[in-house]
Amino acid sequence: METQLQQSEYIDASTTSSESMTALEVNSQPQENLPMLPPATSNSQLSEFKVKTSLFFERLPENIETFFNRYQQPIIVIGAFLAAVVALRVVLAVLYAINSLPLxxxxxxxxxxxxxTWFIFRYLLKAETRQELGRDFGYFKKEILGEANNG
Incomplete structure (x- = not known):
């Protein structure tokens, strides 16, 4: 009987309208023994995915701002470290390129x-020039670091 039902489900285009009506009447009778197909969920899954994706992109600026506010100092430290590494690599590459030139x-x-040789003769041979160098160094240190109150 099952094969007859399967055959009657498919209607040939060359059949007459009366034959198709009988086939439709057979199919319209409730049949409790036939297995039911699961409901089509691909559209609902696709729409659910679209909703989740749109929510993710809506919240992305807020999430990035929250992440940056929470980890601001480590991000800056890591960025500065990476910038220093890149700068060092560039300087070394330039020095290597200059050093590879023949003369x-x-x-x-x-x-x-x-x-x-000039620095040694100018500042380090005599005591008064060494004191002058010490004063200049102290003045330069105060200019850069500022005066500390050691009071």
Missing amino acids: VSPLLEMVGIGYT
Whole structure:
């Protein structure tokens, strides 16, 4: 009997209208033994997904603001650390590029040796020039750090 019901469910386009009416009458009778298909949930799942997605994007600015307010100091520290690492890498790359030029490396070494020699003769050989250097260093330190009240 089940095969007859399945066959009667499908109506051939070449059948006459009276045959299709009898097929419809057979199908319209309630049949309690047939298994029921689950309800179509793909549309409801899709609409639920759309609602959740739209809510997520609506709340995204608030969530980002809350996250930044909660973790502001660690974010700044991590950002500063990453910026320092990037800056160090750039400086090292520039120095490596300059050092790889044929005559620049020995020239820079000679400039460094000359400046060190001048500094030693200018400030470190005599006692009064060492005191002058100490005063200049103290003044520079006060300019940068400010005066501390050690009172």
